[in-house]
Every structure is written in C-alpha cells, then in structure tokens.
Amino acid sequence: DIVLTQSPDSLAVSLGARATINCKSSQTILYSTNNKNYLAWYQQKPGQPPKVLIYWASTRESGVPDRFSGGGSGRDFTLTISSLQAEDVAVYYCQQYYHTPWTFGQGTKVEI
Amino acid sequence: QLQLRESGPGLVKPSETLSLTCTVSGGSISSTDHYWAWIRQSPGKGLEWIGTMYYIGVTYYNPSLNSRVTMSVDTSKNQVSLKLGSVTATDTAVYFCATGTHDNGDYLHFASWGQGILVTVSS
Numbered sequence: 138d139i140v141l142t143q144s145p146d147s148l149a150v151s152l153g154a155r156a157t158i159n160c161k162s163s164q165t166i167l168y169s170t171n172n173k174n175y176l177a178w179y180q181q182k183p184g185q186p187p188k189v190l191i192y193w194a195s196t197r198e199s200g201v202p203d204r205f206s207g208g209g210s211g212r213d214f215t216l217t218i219s220s221l222q223a224e225d226v227a228v229y230y231c232q233q234y235y236h237t238p239w240t241f242g243q244g245t246k247v248e249i
Numbered sequence: 250q251l252q253l254r255e256s257g258p259g260l261v262k263p264s265e266t267l268s269l270t271c272t273v274s275g276g277s278i279s280s281t282d283h284y285w286a287w288i289r290q291s292p293g294k295g296l297e298w299i300g301t302m303y304y305i306g307v308t309y310y311n312p313s314l315n316s317r318v319t320m321s322v323d324t325s326k327n328q329v330s331l332k333l334g335s336v337t338a339t340d341t342a343v344y345f346c347a348t349g350t351h352d353n354g355d356y357l358h359f360a361s362w363g364q365g366i367l368v369t370v371s372s
Contacts, residue, residue: 244295
C-alpha cells in the first residue's frame with residue numbers, strides 16, 4: 138500500500154498568515170506517461186464530509202478560493218493557504234489515487 | 250450535480266452483516282463517466298477506502314477488508330449498496346458514499362460525498 142504521511146499533525150496559524158501542510162508518499166505517485174501526480178487534497182469541517190480542494194496535486198476545484206494552492210511532485214507535496222481565514226479552520230487530508238488501495242494521509246488540524 | 254445519500258441501520262450486532270445503501274440523484278448509476286465508492290472514517294484509523302464500483306460489475310475492494318466486502322447496484326432504484334460481513338467493534342465508523350470521474354481508465358479523486366452515516370457495532 139502507498140502510505141501518505143502528513144506533517145505537522147496540527148498547526149496553529151494567525152488570521153491572515155500562511156499555513157503550509159506537507160504530504161509525503163512512500164512511493165512516487167507521478168505517472169510518467171501523462172506527467173500527472175495522482176494526489177488530491179480535502180478539507181473536512183466538523184460534522185461534514187470531506188470536500189475536495191485540489192486534484193492532480195495542483196489543480197484547484199471549481200469554487201475553491203485561490204488562497205488555497207497545491208504543489209509538489211513525485212513523493213513530496215504541499216497544500217498552502219496563503220492568508221488564513223476563520224472559515225479555514227478544519228482538518229486537511231491528502232489522498233492518492235495512483236494505485237489501489239486508494240489511501241489518505243492521517244490528517245492535519247488547522248486552528249487559529 | 251450528483252447528490253448522494255446514505256441510509257441503513259445505525260446499530261449492528263457483532264458478527265452480523267452491515268448493510269448500507271447510497272441513493273444517487275442528479276445522474277445515472279449506470280453512467281460510464283463515474284465510479285461509486287464507499288469510504289469510512291473512525292477515530293482510530295482515519296479515512297479508509299473500502300471499495301469502488303465502476304459501471305456494472307467492475308469492483309475493487311480494499312485488501313484489508315476484501316473477504317468481507319460486497320458492493321452491488323440496483324439500477325431501477327439508482328442505488329449502490331455495501332455489505333460488510335462478520336463485523337466487530339473496530340468496524341464502528343461513519344460510512345460515506347462518494348463518487349468521482351472515470352476517465353479513460355483512470356479513477357480520479359472523490360469529487361462528491363454523501364453526508365455519511367454513523368454505524369455502531371455493539372450488542
């Protein structure tokens with residue numbers, strides 16, 4: 138199985154400041170044939186299902202604010218919130234869809 | 250916009266079979282553009298992919314659950330179902346139905362999720 142390890146487990150950031158979450162894969166999730174990284178980022182607020190923010194490692198889902206950005210390639214990825222807003226308090230997960238079983242990182246809790 | 254809604258018993262006894270249904274609206278369960286998945290979330294294990302069904306009959310299951318899981322579809326009701334056998338307390342979790350795009354052999358990210366249903370395994 139592909140193991141995704143997120144860091145840190147939790148993060149306290151001031152309003153308006155930058156938040157960066159890391160996701161490291163146990164093996165590459167870059168498919169050389171199409172040069173795409175099979176990684177998504179989700180945001181989950183209490184009592185709600187996860188909501189996709191980013192896919193293909195860096196493509197923002199429609200309707201997602203542009204303060205959210207994804208980067209990285211191969212095995213190392215980041216999710217950046219450029220200017221944290223109160224409504225961004227949530228748990229964030231990375232997920233790979235390169236190989237079954239599809240797997241998630243353990244989550245990073247972002248607080249103010 | 251596809252909408253998903255999970256339903257089923259919230260309490261299952263140990264050793265019995267957990268049975269859940271996901272009703273899909275806004276699109277056809279028979280679509281070749283989408284796949285259907287079950288994912289669960291428990292405090293101890295985070296988010297865990299259970300299985301995926303594409304079109305009718307193509308299924309992938311998590312090997313950690315493989316021998317206990319069955320997914321099926323009812324096209325007349327536009328529903329996809331999950332059965333998990335021989336449950337124990339460790340199967341207590343919120344179970345989500347989700348969908349994503351199937352594109353030229355690729356199963357993409359989970360684009361839409363149901364609200365989830367809490368299933369507790371207890372006698």
